[in-house]
Amino acid sequence: MASVEHSDGQTLSGGEEVRRRDFINIAAVSFAGIGAVAVVVPLIDQMNPSADVLALASTEVDLSAIQPGQAIKTTFRSQPLFVRHLTPKEIAEADKVDPSTLRDPQTLEERTVDGKKQWLVTMGVCTHLGCVPLGAGEGENKGEYGGYFCPCHGSSYDTAARIRKGPAPKNLEVPEFAFTSDTAILVG
């Protein structure tokens, strides 16, 4: 910025003066730079979820109408949420598997709340590329492991919604949730 001024000053006056002038020019440009960066902060922040979106970030689910063997699809943060009431047989099938043989080793206990092992709450989002797996609706293809089956690229999940076959790298995600009563949960 100060190239012209600098060359003139250097030949004509003491170094002290030049340094003082340079300092002011550099300070002025730096302040402009700081200001520009500070302005960028709100410009970026405005794209984060707004207050009304965040306010809808938790979902209450009533479990009383879900019979064993049934599942419901609801939404949590605008994405599908599967709530499944496991039958004793499905629990037994899930427990039978040795976790160390799995791609994403987890037991059913680790994926459910203590003492409420029959309630499997997962996101309905395939961990491969985000499709919605089948299996929560009545009569849908549950895949060869009896849990969920993603039609996009053929990932199969077992009765604990753990990945067993296909390209998906992880088990279906279990969101944070808590029981607010015996028949209701609050997700998020």
Added chain:
Amino acid sequence: MVRIGAFFVGLFFAGWLLVSFLMGAVAYVAEPPQPTVEHEFHLAPKHVSFSFEGPFGTYDRRQLQRGFQVFKEVCSACHSLKFVAFRDLEALGYNEAEVKAIAKQWAIKTPDVDPATGEMSTRDPVPADHFPKPFANNVAAAAANNNAIPPDLSLMTKARHHGSAYVYSLITGYRNQQGYRNEDGKELLKEFPDARTPEGLHFNPYFANLNLAMAPPLTADGQVTYGDGTKPTVDQMAQDVAAFLTWTAEPKLENRRRAGLATIVFLLIATGLAYMAYQNIWADKKKAA
């Protein structure tokens, strides 16, 4: 050529404007415009002081809570507040549980679809909901209110000049039209016998056309019982609800003023430096060629 054309166009426009002016002036002198009743008797909002005035003013949280209480117990029966959500009340100093309770106990319910039957139904509001409207639509609102639709109050203080003072003045400004005189001592019904307030309307000199459909909403001291021990006079309640409606219209006022102070201080320093850099760079050129 251009100049000759321009001369005639200019002569035409300027000439015809002066003709119009003369005709207007003659008419003005011959028949001076009659003062209207609004012109003579409408009053500008009263002077009232609020904590949020001035560049560094902030909201008084206790006053906002009191104002909210007045809104809840008086205004909300007819007026909607559709751009405000219950969750916004946390800014008034209520905690999450209190907001949840306020929403749940709100007298008007949120419209919803019955998940079992698909029929229209209602449910208790939750914090994420906006304040439910007291009337389903404008037709219902007009039918229930003698053909006047109570306006939404979310933005009322920004939708009127000097809105906070206006709301306060309007609520406390009802007068008896019989024998009402303005500051010049002119009596309204003597000057404008035709301007008698029609049946079903209410005379209020702070309202634009002087006749307001809304009946006086705050009629007696103690109409609301404040929890914080403030004496609920009509004047106090009117001020509190005006403050509350200022907040509903401009909830980010405090953020805005804080951000403004930081921005302006920064800019003053930066501009000072820019001025010094400018003088530096020009120092040699200013002296000689």
Added chain:
Amino acid sequence: MSFPWAEHYTPKHPVMQWMDEKLPLPRLVYNAVGAGYPVPRNLNYFWNFGVLAGLALVIQIVTGIIMAMHYGANDLVAFATVEQTMRDVNSGWLMRYAHANGASFFFIVVYLHIFRGLFYGSYKAPREMVWLLGLVIFLLMMATAFMGYVLPWGQMSYWGAKVITGLFGAIPVVGEPIQTWLLGGFAPGNASLNRFFSLHFLLPFVIAGVIILHIWALHIPGSSNPTGVEVKGPQDTVPFHPYYTAKDGFGAGVFLILFSIMLFYAPNYLGHPDNYIEANPLSTPAHIVPEWYFWPFYAILRAFTVDFFFVPAKLLGVLAMFASILLLFFLPWLDNSPVRSGNYRPVFKKFFLILVIDVLILGYCGGAPAEEPYVMISQVAAAYYFAHFLIILPLISRFEKPLPLPGSITESVLHRHSIKGEQDALPGMGADPQPSNAG
């Protein structure tokens, strides 16, 4: 470009040399707003407003793109989405207020820029094209601002759209079909809102394009200056960078301070309360006015109250309003005084002052209710406006005796400094540690 002594772009860094061979964009910038553009050394602060207008456009485009991210161009939700932006979007209130007040500040600096050009004769040969392109930018700005004001879909938005499109309805025979076509309906509605949004988004980029042409046309003869005397040699100019970048940096700081005061402490001062009421096709606000920057033109529109034989007053008003802007396109040929700067034109200077006051009066009347005495005042003021440009200016340029002009820009600068009692140092002797504030 312009002068043979302009500094040449010589990239030192190999990357920049490579770049210069393949795509000489840095060279273009260097020659346009860098050290490669020699500028008269005597520009005063009125020459800051071009750069400030550019800054204002950038602010509008950035905040506008962000507003569009949160806006719903649909008559059922438009008002609510703007409110949601104000309340729920992170820093949304800042973006909205910056965009609304930014429009006002854009017009403030552009008006100062235009009046600078009017006073210093910047529209005269050889810079006619710069002036004409500037007027095109001004017209595009007006269209953009009008359509932007419709988008929040408040009462003023709605009734503004109705009244302004109604101007076209004044045209005989084809007027009403044109109005209906503009609105996509018989009154402003969803179709109008959508097309206004689309065009409001598009036009700023068209403006940016015309600004490039405006600067291009400016660089052919080079910038004008307060004396109006053309540049005679290298001693008359300084490189744009760092001299005028530094000055514009300071100007931008002052601009941003004033803008921030408005934006953070009086964001609704220039707006109208009625626009915080949702559009209601069944109820007109008591007092419809456009935004302040249209007031002078609105006053001219309303000044015509008497039919001229078979021409209705309404049509006359519309014609006069458009004429009031279009006549500026003829200005380079209306005023053919050989002297550019108003500083050396004693008679012109007086009438220029009257014009400034006249436009301010027109602005005041345009913002006032359509009642007496404002209509009568605006009739006289509008008459002067037309007379000034179409009759008085051509006559002055014919009969006025200008003051003697300085021999060169440098001479005028030296003259000013010697008046102030400063020593005329020899070239290259200016290393006095006390920086001078002169000029």
